[in-house]
Amino acid sequence: MTEKLRTIIVEDEELARNLMKNFLSDIESIEIIAECENGFEGVKMINELKPDLVFLDIQMPKITGFEMLELLEHKPQIIFATAYDQYALKAFEYNAADYLLKPYSKDRLVEAVAKVEERMQTEGRESDVAEKVSDFPREGYLDRVVVKDRHKIHIAPVDAIRYIESMDDYVMIYTTEGRWMKQKTMKYFETSLNPNDFVRIHRSYIVKVNEISEIQQYEKESYVVILHDKTKLKVSKTGYKNLKDILNF
Template sequence: MQEKLKTIIVEDEELARNLLKTFLKEIETIELVAECENGFEGVKMINELKPDLVFLDIQMPKITGFEMLELLDHKPHIIFATAYDQYAIKAFEYNAADYLLKPYSRERLKEAIEKVAERIESEGSVSDVAEKMSEYPKGEYLDRIVVKDRHKINIIPASDVRFIESMDDYVMIYTQNGRHMKQQTMKYFESALDPKNFIRIHRSYIVKVDEINEIQQYEKESYIVILHDKTKLKVSKNGYKNLKDILNF
């Protein structure tokens, strides 16, 4: 007998949640363990209950489905469900198990669940969705960054970021009001932040252009940038070239 898939629904529309629950009741291989109205609840319940499968809406208030995925410690298999087909390519880039375009039929839902069951059988119960996300450069630039700090989720406008520092598998994001650690790569932020506003000056630093007050030479062919608050950051040879290109000196 096939083991049941522990399943969570993350969907802000009550009608859509109720319809999905009705469909799932008919599928013996599904054990629905929680339903969540928004991404904040979704993060908490997924990390606590460690489901095999999550049905995830993309367009939700507070944080989007894609932003929610960045905050997960437990990585379940994902079936995106949305009324907007423009997200389909991005969903598959994130290695989603499937993508349901609302309204969908019982048959289409069963087909998606079968795909998940096959994937779990061949790849195991943990998805590689987080790794895929860190490789995926967004077609449009980030206007905000979502960070989990213990039990709190912070939404940081990109315009508030002063600079980002690499810390092994994490980055430290410095803002006017403090700093926040996030498990993400510098490569991701280099491609995800608008290059007109943010510049990679060193393998360890991405800095907001408007924060730069001065560029100083301190050894032959070695430079530092000094920010408005007197913070000093190293500049690599490539970083110096990037500075010259964007600041036209």
């Protein structure tokens, strides 16, 4: 491969970044175009500079490597690098090009780059890791949602979510702090939010149970829920059954 791989390192530890840069400096096919010490910087630089390859730490302050991937518009090849081996299986299920377990050797890093080059020759430069992260079932329930609004990244605690509305390939998340759009499915949130706290009332709505003030009938077998701020949301037949089950009426 004659064309160099434009590469970004996203790693919060300076020592780990310097070691990786040192190892990569001897690999002719690599051109390091940026280094980032957290996921916020990573999202900005990856979307702006559109690298071919990203070395990505998973456990970082602010947002994790997995959460960072959800916010990318550009889809580079990903090599995860982390000290925690419990993420290895998940990394491969997400279709990462490779996974480096710290501390790793220079030979192991060279091998990972060779894997990326081989993959690019057969599959092209874009990767589907970000989509895999979005579609993959979670372990446990969500405790926060990371969203991007123009150039800002917001971390919304699940406790702050009031309801979620379907918008084709996106959802609108209404919180106590504002509303944000995210490229996720309603099915994802239905399975990722604690069913004791959130209920699917309609194909278009998931509502936090504690936000419901009352349920009103407006036609035969047609209902709406009214939230504490007077917002009215339609309830489907299945949604009404879900409400009866969780509210015991």
